[in-house]
Structure formats: C-alpha cells, structure tokens
Amino acid sequence: MQGGLGRNPESDVVITSRIRLARNSKDYPFPTKLNANQAHKVVDVYKDAVLKSDKSFSKELMFFDSTKMNSLDKSCLVEKHLISPEFASKKEVTGFILSKDETISIMINEEDHLRIQTIFPGLQLNKSWDVCNHIDNLIEEKVDYAYSEELGYLTCCPTNVGTGMRASVMVHLPALTISGHLNTVLDAVTKLGITVRGLYGEGSEIIGNMYQFSNQVSLGQSEEEIITKITVIANRIIEQEKIAREKLMNSRVQLEDRLFRSYGIFSNARILTSSECMKLLSDVRLGVDLDIIRGISIEVINELMVATQPANLQRTFGGTMNPNDRDIKRAELIRTRLAGVGS
Amino acid sequence: MICQQCMQRPANVQITQLVNNQKTVLYLCESCAGAREKLLIDLPFNMSNLLSSIMENMHGVTQVPIKGEDMQCDVCGMSYDEFTHSGKFGCWNCYNSFSQRLDPIFRRLHGNTKHTGKVPTKVDSERKTAKEIYNLRLMLKDAVKVEKYEEAARIRDKIKALEEEQKRMGGVQ
Numbered sequence: 001m002q003g004g005l006g007r008n009p010e011s012d013v014v015i016t017s018r019i020r021l022a023r024n025s026k027d028y029p030f031p032t033k034l035n036a037n038q039a040h041k042v043v044d045v046y047k048d049a050v051l052k053s054d055k056s057f058s059k060e061l062m063f064f065d066s067t068k069m070n071s072l073d074k075s076c077l078v079e080k081h082l083i084s085p086e087f088a089s090k091k092e093v094t095g096f097i098l099s100k101d102e103t104i105s106i107m108i109n110e111e112d113h114l115r116i117q118t119i120f121p122g123l124q125l126n127k128s129w130d131v132c133n134h135i136d137n138l139i140e141e142k143v144d145y146a147y148s149e150e151l152g153y154l155t156c157c158p159t160n161v162g163t164g165m166r167a168s169v170m171v172h173l174p175a176l177t178i179s180g181h182l183n184t185v186l187d188a189v190t191k192l193g194i195t196v197r198g199l200y201g202e203g204s205e206i207i208g209n210m211y212q213f214s215n216q217v218s219l220g221q222s223e224e225e226i227i228t229k230i231t232v233i234a235n236r237i238i239e240q241e242k243i244a245r246e247k248l249m250n251s252r253v254q255l256e257d258r259l260f261r262s263y264g265i266f267s268n269a270r271i272l273t274s275s276e277c278m279k280l281l282s283d284v285r286l287g288v289d290l291d292i293i294r295g296i297s298i299e300v301i302n303e304l305m306v307a308t309q310p311a312n313l314q315r316t317f318g319g320t321m322n323p324n325d326r327d328i329k330r331a332e333l334i335r336t337r338l339a340g341v342g343s
Numbered sequence: 344m345i346c347q348q349c350m351q352r353p354a355n356v357q358i359t360q361l362v363n364n365q366k367t368v369l370y371l372c373e374s375c376a377g378a379r380e381k382l383l384i385d386l387p388f389n390m391s392n393l394l395s396s397i398m399e400n401m402h403g404v405t406q407v408p409i410k411g412e413d414m415q416c417d418v419c420g421m422s423y424d425e426f427t428h429s430g431k432f433g434c435w436n437c438y439n440s441f442s443q444r445l446d447p448i449f450r451r452l453h454g455n456t457k458h459t460g461k462v463p464t465k466v467d468s469e470r471k472t473a474k475e476i477y478n479l480r481l482m483l484k485d486a487v488k489v490e491k492y493e494e495a496a497r498i499r500d501k502i503k504a505l506e507e508e509q510k511r512m513g514g515v516q
Contacts (some may be wrong), residue, residue: 024435028434029418029419029433029434030419030431030432030433030434030435032421032429032431032432032433033419033420033421033433033434054376105444111431131490133461134465136461137464138438139466140463140464140465144465146435146461147463148435148438148458148464149458149466150456150457150458151438151449151456151457151458152458152460152461153458153461154435154438155432156431156432157430157431157432158430158432158445158449158452159452161438161449161453161458162453162455162458163458163460163461165460175344193454217453217454217455218453219449219450219452219453219455219456219458220453220454220455220456220457220458220459221455221459222459222460222461223460236457240363271344273344273347273370275347275348275350276347276350279350322402323368
C-alpha cells in the first residue's frame with residue numbers, strides 16, 4: 001500500500017482503490033481440479049508470461065514461490081491486502097508476483113489461475129483499472145485465456161464470470177458511524193448491487209470504521225460501467241461522510257474530548273490489543289483529517305495501520321510472539337513512532 | 344484490560360478458539376462472551392454454502408438428476424452435482440457441459456446472461472478476420488458473376504491466406 005501515499009484524491013475518506021481481474025488459461029483445468037504437476041506448469045506459464053513481457057514493466061516485478069514462503073511473511077502480505085487470506089492458507093502449488101512499489105500483485109493458482117490486482121491510494125479506480133488492464137493485455141499476448149463470446153472471461157466461481165473484475169474502494173467512515181447514519185447508507189448501497197465488507201474482505205468483521213465497497217455483478221456490465229458506478233457511489237458516500245463530519249464539528253468540544261481521549265490512550269498505553277488499536281487509530285485519523293489533532297501526518301497513520309497488525313508487528317520485532325507480548329510491543333511501537341509529535 | 348469486543352467493560356473471560364488451525368485468544372467481558380457463544384452456534388455459513396443453496400433452491404430437490412443421469416464435464420470430469428455442492432467449476436468446459444442449467448444461476452447472481460465487457464485482443468482480431476473473409480466471399484461471388492476471373496483468383500488467394508491465419512491463431516472459442 002505504498003506508491004506515494006501523499007495527498008491523493010479524497011484521501012481523507014478513501015484509503016485505497018483496488019481493481020482485481022480473475023483470469024484462467026484454456027489449456028489447464030481450474031485450480032479446483034489441478035494436479036500438482038499441472039499446478040507447477042500453470043505457475044511457470046504465467047511467471048514467464050509476466051516476467052518476459054514488456055521489459056520496462058517486468059523489471060519492476062519480483063516472483064515468489066509462495067509454496068516456500070513462511071506463514072509470517074504470508075500474513076504480512078495479507079495485512080497489506082496484497083494476497084487473500086485464502087491464498088495464504090493454500091497448501092497447493094502457488095506463485096506470487098509483486099511490484100517493487102507494491103501497487104501490483106499477481107496471485108497464481110488462487111481460486112483462478114490468475115488474480116491480477118492493482119491498488120492505489122485515495123480514490124483512483126480509473127488509474128488502477130488502466131494499470132490492471134495493461135498488465136492483462138501483456139499477459140494475453142502470451143496465453144490463451146478461457147473466454148467465451150457469450151459469457152466473457154470464464155472463472156472458477158460463477159460469481160466472477162464475465163469481466164472477472166472486482167472494483168473496490170476502502171473507505172473510513174467514522175462520522176457516519178458515530179452519528180448513527182451508517183446503516184441508512186449501507187442499506188442504500190446494497191440495494192444498488194454493491195457489496196460491503198470489512199477491512200479484510202469476505203467474512204471479516206468491521207474494524208476501525210473501515211469498509212470496503214465493491215461491485216457484486218461481473219456479467220452484463222462493462223468494466224467502465226462498473227468503475228463509473230463504484231466511483232459515483234463512492235463520491236456520494238464521501239459527500240455524506242463529510243456532511244456528518246461537519247455536523248459533529250458543531251459540538252466541537254465533545255468531539256475534541258472524544259478524539260483527544262483516544263489520542264491520549266493511543267500515545268500513552270503500555271498494552272494495546274490489535275482491535276483496540278484500530279478503534280483508536282480511527283479516532284486519531286478523524287482528528288488529523290479535521291485538523292483537531294496536529295503534528296501527525298496521514299502517512300504515519302497509514303503506516304501504523306499496517307505496522308500494528310499482528311504479523312507485521314512480529315516481523316518488525318524479529319519473530320513469533322505470543323498475543324500478550326504483541327500487545328506490549330504494539331504500544332511500544334506507537335509511542336516510538338509518535339515521539340515528539342502531537343499537540 | 345478492557346473487553347476486546349465492546350471496548351468498554353473490563354475483560355474477565357478468556358476465550359481460546361481454533362480457526363484454520365490457528366489458535367487465537369480473546370479477552371472479553373461476560374456479556375460479550377455470552378453473546379459470542381450464541382453467535383458461534385449459528386455461524387457456519389460461507390460463500391460456497393450460500394451459492395450451493397441458491398442453486399439447490401432454484402432447481403428444487405426433486406429436479407436433482409438421479410444417479411447415472413448426472414451431467415458430467417467431459418474435459419475435467421466434474422459432475423453437476425459436485426458443482427452445485429462446491430459452487431465452483433472445474434474447467435472452462437464445465438460452462439459448456441452444464442450450459443442448460445446455468446442461465447438461471449447467472450440471472451440470479453448477475454441479473455444478466457451476456458457479457459458486454461472487454462474482448463481479448465486475439466478474439467477481437469479473429470472476429471475482424473472472420474468478417475473480412477465473409478466480405479471477400481461476397482466479392483468473389485460478384486467477380487465470378489461478371490467473369491472477372493483474374494480478380495476472382497486474387498480474392499480467392501486472399502481468403503486462403505486469411506483462413507490459414509485463422510487456423511494458426513485457432514482455438515479461441
């Protein structure tokens with residue numbers, strides 16, 4: 001989730017914009033029916049197709065034999081949204097390609113042969129699509145995709161057939177949540193064919209007031225139509241969140257009290273669980289966005305959002321730790337990172 | 344320590360659970376722990392369960408083919424029964440093998456049965472080639488009709504070349 005986390009479009013509400021394309025080769029069964037030998041071949045075919053494509057692009061990419069990666073490294077990638085939890089726990093032969101700036105990640109043999117993902121900060125679905133589409137075109141020169149004129153790109157799960165595309169935005173909606181208007185928004189968007197998920201996708205709980213909005217339908221709508229729809233809806237949600245933030249500012253002292261209390265705990269606690277940390281981070285982020293809490297940049301908040309997750313925390317501190325030690329180290333990391341900042 | 348769920352009351356219950364072979368420990372207050380127990384009982388629900396239940400509901404129990412009549416994909420060997428249980432296809436040809444059953448599923452999931460998005464460049468150029476061949480055949484017919492045999496021969500060679508190109512690219516459905 002790097003790639004220049006500066007002031008990106010709507011970055012006070014939208015954390016990231018992601019495009020994911022599901023693709024399969026017509027020469028091999030889907031991963032559900034692959035034997036180990038075939039699975040190795042699929043990994044090789046796509047590894048070559050990607051790494052031997054356009055040089056200016058492929059020199060930015062690294063290939064990993066994910067079968068040989070340890071589980072802590074995989075969990076770190078999950079926490080950064082670069083691979084799915086399902087992919088991390090797969091025992092079968094898989095491969096993984098990542099760009100140096102972590103905007104492009106390609107999973108080989110996840111549910112489909114290929115899952116191409118591009119992730120950009122702020123509201124930038126069009127840019128994300130341009131990059132993803134370009135990669136798809138490069139791979140398509142080397143591989144015959146499973147495609148039918150009638151149904152489009154054929155995928156392992158019928159929910160992805162057609163464009164094979166999932167466009168999603170991750171948004172931070174603390175004011176709508178605090179003011180109790182969130183359910184109205186969620187009801188409205190789900191009626192428009194939008195899926196709402198938590199921070200870590202399917203089945204994950206809502207933490208830190210973070211929500212992922214993505215398209216439900218992949219058949220019968222073009223990629224551009226889907227992107228426009230999600231962008232329009234995201235803009236409406238941003239608008240509502242900003243109105244709610246303004247209303248909260250009407251009771252400024254109460255809001256300041258809440259945000260500074262959270263900031264006080266966040267910057268002074270000695271033991272912090274990951275869910276308490278996410279809740280506090282949400283308040284601190286809101287405080288920074290509203291210019292109530294000064295001296296911390298959104299970049300630091302974004303960095304801490306990943307760095308305080310269990311796997312990344314363990315990697316920073318050199319290896320496996322039990323949850324209690326993690327909670328102590330998490331608080332320590334935040335205090336170190338925030339030392340000297342604040343109002 | 345405060346409860347990890349409500350973040351308000353003090354945590355006085357420790358819950359250890361195994362999810363995907365990973366041990367997690369939760370520290371909750373009594374009331375959240377009680378609610379969680381209830382939650383765990385009616386939780387076994389996931390996307391593939393949901394999909395297979397959509398499919399089963401659409402076909403109704405009585406429509407499930409009796410043994411021996413179950414459709415099967417002749418490329419990967421997946422049976423229709425297997426597909427309805429897992430919610431996942433085995434290969435691209437499953438879409439052909441089960442085609443007569445799939446439209447209602449697509450309609451239910453997407454509200455549509457026809458792709459209108461991106462066309463792979465290869466397929467796109469194949470389409471163009473097919474159209475060009477069709478046009479050239481019409482021209483050939485006209486040329487023969489007006490006895491322009493030299494031109495007819497030229498057109499015929501062009502068609503032949505395009506057809507060979509088509510064969511070379513071949514395979515894309």
